[in-house]
Amino acid sequence: MTKIAVVGTGAIGATIAAWLIADPALDVTLCARTPFERLRVQTPDGDLESQPLLLTDPDTADPVDWVIVATKTYDAAGASRWLDRLVHDGTRVAILQNGVEHLSRFPQIDPSRIVPVVVDIPAERRAPGDVVQRRTGSLTIPAGPASDAFAVLFATTPIELRLTDDWLTAAWQKLAINCAGVVSALTLKPAGIAHDPDIAELMRGLVRECIAVGRAEGAVLDDEVADKVVEGYRTGPADSINSIHADRLAGRETEIDARNEVIVRLGVRHGIDAPLNRMAATIIRAS
Template identity: 40%
Template sequence: MKSDTVRPSSPLRVAVIGGGAIGGVLASSLHRAGHEVLQCVRSPFDELVVEERAGEHRVPARIVMSPEGLAPVAWVLLTVKAHDTGSTEPWLRALAGSGTTVVVAQNGIDHVERVQPLAPEAEILPALALIAAERVAPGRVRRHFGGALVVPSGRAGSALAAVLDGGGLDVRLASDFTTEAWRKLLSNVAANPITALTLRRMDVFDDPEVRSLAQALVREAAAVGAAAGADVGEQDVRDVFALSGLFTADNGTSMLYDRLAGLPLEHDLINGAVVRTAERLGVPAPLNRTMLTLARAVRADAA
């Protein structure tokens, strides 16, 4: 859905917190839209380069490693993994004021609840990144395919669409963001943990037994989502596996990439979100609980 909001008349200074795959793609889009990008990272790199099918895009972002001396900006894009959200409080304290919109481009279903306590004066805009990308080295991101952000319809969502106009990303305004968040979660509950636990890419789903397990995981999560009020069902389960057909056998998932890099896994915000919701509603979710238990048992040095 396109926005009718007028594109900003002059370039904006936009902060992107996080130097991973999604942060890199969003920074690239902001630069293409004509804005000045402030990239807030933990590990330094000299230059941000986004690899795409059409070639490399070099992003002249200002790379900063400390929030000291920074002032609030109109837009902050929070792209760190959800389990790292707490560590971004110093950045948010410096960058997010009463006139700031913080776009939370993370997995999970509770974006606002996670971030609002860290930026109490700012407006929090949840976002779902429909982007397949991989951080292959510090400052270098490989974008495989996909280029959309889904946000709730309304003033803030329309304003974000205007900010990103011309940047090569499609901002979709959702009237039922709860359903969209659960649909995105369904796409993650099987592919992410299975690839991370087996240390295999999408070729693992060529195994009929693995594919059957994946379908059962997604179907179980859909039942939990429906109980929570999301409009999801069997068609959404089919859609997840139709979407997986777009991946080549050597594509991976964000959780697999994290395990290969020795980073913490995002299981608590994916299968954990399903399990917590199931417990709250009294709905069974044994398969997602199993994935959660196994992912929690993975050692960081076991890749």
């Protein structure tokens, strides 16, 4: 039996865990901060319910074949405490998080053992262990042996595994969408704010900075990405609340570092200024 530990059982971790638990060939343990009795995930294909083994203390964890990390990016230090116990010689680690720094966020793990994952599965947590998966969605991973092995884990699930020869570009394309979403966190208004022409131009500016830095990092990004991102926000549900907006509304920490500050930080490396992303991040930090 393949042993899997899911670290972080919020919206994404719970959804992934629920699907993997449904496969009797997989032995799934949940590594949670907040415990719960039952795991319930409402999916587009029906409800999944289970009572998996759940640990809350990293010191009680044993090595596994796969670790799936699905904490928020700012909880990497807490996730690392689990990795210290779960990872042994043959363990592979999949990082299901936003941003473009999946590997550097976990410097203690040999990069050849990490599968970085771009997540496109909209999901929301209603309560600990109680999640709604809005769309079947996909996971984008870099082509290679570790990713092939990761994809096998999902063979019996409806989740689409996309293997790409240019994962870096896929990650920066997602970052382009995410960095523009900061306007909702700043204005506390949902995605429909993109119909405001001045806000739309601000979003294009945020994305243009992302494109410049992404290109310097090696991603292949067209100039048209800026317009496409705005169009995407305009054609989606106007009342949609992105995660950084939701985090601000709830008074939680935000992923501003992984979504906007990263553009500023990596820009410095290439002598590229990113004043709009810097201002957005500064205001979010000061709010």
